[in-house]
Ligand SMILES: Cc1ncc(COP(=O)(O)OP(=O)(O)O)c(N)n1
């Protein structure tokens with residue numbers, strides 16, 4: 001499967017009270033990867049929501065990725081995204097199998113991405129590219145890094161951090177394969193607007 005297009009990421013606070021309707025609206029507009037990102041310790045809710053997302057993703061033929069939690073990903077037979085302190089990639093690849101999608105946060109460092117590639121990552125994520133409401137403290141990353149990354153790496157490149165329809169085009173022009181978005185998608189006022197935004201993000205990959 002080609003990893004290219006919109007990578008929608010959920011936010012439990014932003015989506016409170018409208019979680020599944022907003023996610024389904026995004027899927028309706030077209031989502032390549034959907035990440036379930038919930039930083040709480042509420043294990044029961046996390047399992048319940050992740051199962052609901054897995055079922056929804058199956059209906060829309062979208063790949064589900066669990067943030068941080070390889071055990072939950074293994075339980076649901078879906079992919080996982082791991083940051084630099086979320087656990088090692090090689091044992092996670094062994095746990096999830098050769099076909100699973102495993103992503104790695106590489107901040108603004110090509111060396112981290114090269115290491116992730118060696119350890120079996122399916123894609124590498126760089127960011128943050130713009131000011132982020134969701135994660136204001138994330139280290140910043142420049143467009144120049146993408147040119148180096150395209151020259152050096154041979155796996156899909158994901159961009160994250162403050163991405164919206166107003167600023168995403170240059171990222172795609174610099175070779176980004178996946179646009180990972182929370183607020184720029186789910187910050188919309190209505191489900192119709194979420195669907196419109198998802199479609200518009202996908203259009204960026206067609207020109
Ligand atoms: C696609 C994607 N890229 C980066 C991150 C950030 O991961 P991490 O650094 O582990 O931070 P948290 O998201 O866990 O707070 C991500 N989740 N997804």
Ligand SMILES: Cc1nc(C(=O)O)sc1CCOP(=O)(O)O
Nearest residue numbers: 127128132134138161162182183
């Ligand atoms: C979860 C996350 N990780 C980042 C990083 O730079 O590693 S930025 C970020 C938040 C992305 O949300 P929004 O699209 O609302 O900015």
Ligand SMILES: [Mg+2]
Nearest residue numbers: 068082083086
């Ligand atoms: Mg993490």
